[in-house]
Amino acid sequence: MRTRVNGNEEQNETTDHLLFDVPTMIEFITRYVTLEPGDCIFTGTPGTTQDMGDGAICEIDISGIGVLRNPVELES
Numbered sequence: 001m002r003t004r005v006n007g008n009e010e011q012n013e014t015t016d017h018l019l020f021d022v023p024t025m026i027e028f029i030t031r032y033v034t035l036e037p038g039d040c041i042f043t044g045t046p047g048t049t050q051d052m053g054d055g056a057i058c059e060i061d062i063s064g065i066g067v068l069r070n071p072v073e074l075e076s
Contacts, residue, residue, distance in 0.1 A: 002061040003045075010050055017046035 003011040015022055025043060029035065052058060054074040061067045 001046075002059075003049075004059040004061070005050060005052055005056055007057075011045065013046040015043075015046070018043055 001011065001013055001015070002009060020028075022041075022043070025041060026035070029041065035041075052072045054072060056072040057069060058072060059067055059069045
């Protein structure tokens with residue numbers, strides 16, 4: 001997983017560095033809810049993060065899946 005904010009790489013990590021592996025997280029979640037196609041599991045982040053300000057562009061790049069690009073917009 002690579003994270004870029006405004007084009008600057010902030011993270012370049014693998015899921016190997018998460019506190020719990022993905023199968024363990026799925027097992028835990030499905031004890032309480034049924035996952036449906038299209039559901040997202042937010043795992044947190046390996047490594048450190050930086051604050052993002054209004055107007056920042058955050059990109060998450062996962063090899064073999066693609067890039068998710070979102071603008072940051074502060075609520076008024």
